[in-house]
Amino acid sequence: xxxxxxxxxxxxxxxxxxxxxxxxxxxxxxxxxxxxxxxxxxxxxxxxxxxxxxxxxxxxxxxxxxxxxxxxxxxxxxxxxxxxxxxxxxxxxxxxxxxxxxxxxxxxxxxxxxxxxxxxxxxxxxxxxxxxxxxxxxxxxxxxxxxxxxxxxxxxxxxxxxxxxxxxxxxxxxxxxxxxxxxxxxxxxxxxxxxxxxxxxxxxxxxxxxxxxxxxxxxxxxxxxxxxxxxxxxxxxxxxxxxxxxxxxxxxxxxxxxxxxxxxxxxxxxxxxxxxxxxxxxxxxxxxxxxxxxxxxxxxxxxxxxxxxxxxxxxxxxxxxxxxxxxxxxxxxxxxxxxxxxxxxxxxxxxxxxxxxxxxxxxxxxxxxxxxxxxxxxxxxxxxxxxxxxxxxxxxxxxxxxxxxxxxxxxxxxxxxxxxxxxxxxxxxxxxxxxxxxxxxxxxxxx
Numbered sequence: 378x379x380x381x382x383x384x385x386x387x388x389x390x391x392x393x394x395x396x397x398x399x400x401x402x403x404x405x406x407x408x409x410x411x412x413x414x415x416x417x418x419x420x421x422x423x424x425x426x427x428x429x430x431x432x433x434x435x436x437x438x439x440x441x442x443x444x445x446x447x448x449x450x451x452x453x454x455x456x457x458x459x460x461x462x463x464x465x466x467x468x469x470x471x472x473x474x475x476x477x478x479x480x481x482x483x484x485x486x487x488x489x490x491x492x493x494x495x496x497x498x499x500x501x502x503x504x505x506x507x508x509x510x511x512x513x514x515x516x517x518x519x520x521x522x523x524x525x526x527x528x529x530x531x532x533x534x535x536x537x538x539x540x541x542x543x544x545x546x547x548x549x550x551x552x553x554x555x556x557x558x559x560x561x562x563x564x565x566x567x568x569x570x571x572x573x574x575x576x577x578x579x580x581x582x583x584x585x586x587x588x589x590x591x592x593x594x595x596x597x598x599x600x601x602x603x604x605x606x607x608x609x610x611x612x613x614x615x616x617x618x619x620x621x622x623x624x625x626x627x628x629x630x631x632x633x634x635x636x637x638x639x640x641x642x643x644x645x646x647x648x649x650x651x652x653x654x655x656x657x658x659x660x661x662x663x664x665x666x667x668x669x670x671x672x673x674x675x676x677x678x679x680x681x682x683x684x685x686x687x688x689x690x691x692x693x694x695x696x697x698x699x700x701x702x703x704x705x706x707x708x709x710x711x712x713x714x715x716x717x718x719x720x721x722x723x724x725x726x727x728x729x730x731x732x733x734x735x736x737x738x739x740x741x742x743x744x745x746x747x748x749x750x751x752x753x754x755x756x757x758x759x760x761x762x763x764x765x766x767x768x769x770x771x772x773x774x775x776x777x778x779x780x781x782x783x784x785x786x787x788x789x790x791x792x793x794x795x796x797x798x799x800x801x802x803x804x805x806x807x808x809x810x811x812x813x814x815x816x817x818x819x820x821x822x823x824x
Contacts, residue, residue, distance in 0.1 A: 407636075408820035410645040414653035415813070419660055421608055421615075424711035429660055432709055433810050440702045445560075445804045447695045448489050449684040452557045453758060453797050478749035480563050482556035491687025492557075492793070543738070543768065558754060560801060565624075565755040574748055579621060581743050586617070586736040609718050609729055612665075613736070619662025619806075620759060622655045626809045639816050656813065662763070663810055664713040666803045669766035671707040673799075674700070675776055676789065715770050730771065737764055755805070762802020765795040 418425045444450060485493070606614070625642055643652035676682070677700055684695045719726035741760045747753035769776070775789035791799075 407640060407644070408817055410647075411640065411643045411652060411820060412656070412813075412817050413645065415656045415660075419657060419664070421611060421717070422661065422664060422711075422713055424664055424713070426657075426660055428711055429663060429810065430814060433663070433807055434814070436705050436708075437702070438807055438811055440698065440705065441800070441804055441807055444695065444698050444702060445801060447684075447698075448686050448688075448691070449492070449695060449793075450797055450800055451559055451561045452483065452488055452492055453560055453754075453801070454555055454557050454794060455754065455757075456555050478751050480558055480750040480754050483559050487559070488557045489686040489688065491685050491692075494687075543764065560758075563751060563754065565805060566751070575752075578743060578747055581746075582617060582621075582740050586740050586743075609733070612661075612718060613733060615658045615661045616665060616763060617740070618655055619658040619660075620763060622659040623662065623806050623809045624756065624759070625655075626659075626812055634812075634815060634819055636816070636819055640820075659806070659809060659813075663806050665770070666763065666766045666799075666806060667706055667709060668713045668715060669769040669799070670703055670803065671709065671712060672773060672776060673769045673791075674703040674707055675779055676791065677703060679779065715773075733767070737767065758798050759802040759805060761795065761798035762800075765791065765799040766802075768795075769799075 416426050626639075641647055643656055645652055648655075677696075682696070684692050684699065686692055719730055737760075741757065741764065744753060744756040744760050747756055772789050779789060
């Protein structure tokens with residue numbers, strides 16, 4: 378701008394020439410300011426950005442999108458909050474009236490019967506046992522006794538419902554007010570929900586639930602927030618920051634790329650050096666969830682597992698696609714090494730792990746305070762997806778010891794809600810990472 382003002386004092390021809398050159402320079406520097414640090418190796422990882430970009434675009438993204446378009450993964454059940462508006466205390470006016478905040482629930486006849494009847498079940502054996510229970514109820518329960526297999530199934534379902542196994546607080550799926558939402562018809566987009574209330578949500582998440590040195594008053598600065606922290610606490614903060622970044626990439630009401638808004642959020646100069654760090658944290662989040670998918674492969678490979686919707690041919694096809702996708706995830710050459718977490722003193726490690734769980738559960742509760750329904754839907758889903766990924770990473774031994782024979786269950790289980798959240802959350806991150814390449818190209822072409 379200073380060069381422009383000086384040129385204006387000379388003569389118009391020179392001014393035009395300088396403006397053209399300045400805008401060409403701006404295009405190059407705009408890309409550099411957002412992406413200059415988004416390259417090479419990532420902190421606390423043996424991986425680099427370029428490997429992730431190539432793997433995600435070439436090997437994982439297409440199959441993942443196909444899987445997420447299937448009926449099993451497109452229907453997500455939420456509690457009875459679509460008709461209510463929750464505003465954080467002191468959060469100001471609600472934004473529920475915004476048109477783009479609306480979430481349209483599915484009419485009951487659009488949800489496959491298999492999903493409605495088996496929202497908590499995850500295997501053919503469980504489905505058969507559920508049918509036995511349902512038939513008994515319909516017949517007036519003439520014989521009130523249950524088979525040993527059914528009793529075992531109910532025991533396992535109750536065990537799975539134990540909150541101690543979860544990293545986030547889930548909606549009450551059994552509530553009579555709960556409804557199914559078609560994620561394909563309610564995609565994540567910018568809704569216009571912003572301002573003090575939206576800021577308060579993220580401020581509460583960072584201030585109340587992220588590990589930080591006591592001297593740091595405003596941990597919205599990632600460099601200050603996790604400098605000097607142990608690897609576990611740094612990882613927690615970077616996961617939250619990565620989740621925030623992934624959500625912030627989606628700010629167009631219509632499909633497109635808002636370069637100006639992208640710069641406002643990620644330009645190094647406009648964010649006091651924080652923008653590129655946020656983008657790197659998105660890649661860190663990608664690595665964590667990718668590792669969880671690879672670790673979960675034995676669970677989904679079991680003969681008893683199926684993506685049950687009541688349509689056998691489609692279910693079989695999608696199960697094969699799912700297993701193949703997880704094999705691709707496992708083939709990633711530079712996985713995050715989770716053994717670096719909680720590797721110190723056993724007592725301290727257990728305390729730190731419990732702190733992880735409590736903080737993450739609180740973050741999922743804070744998502745209930747989001748006034749915009751669509752923002753809340755995707756915020757809760759992605760939080761549950763990340764919580765499920767952490768549950769998988771912290772259950773490695775239970776997954777490895779899962780019984781292979783049909784009709785036998787292990788101590789590790791995932792509900793359909795957790796499975797849907799896990800893959801859809803990773804789908805959003807995968808799409809965000811892919812979109813960064815588009816933004817990098819567009820910023821470089823600004824002229």
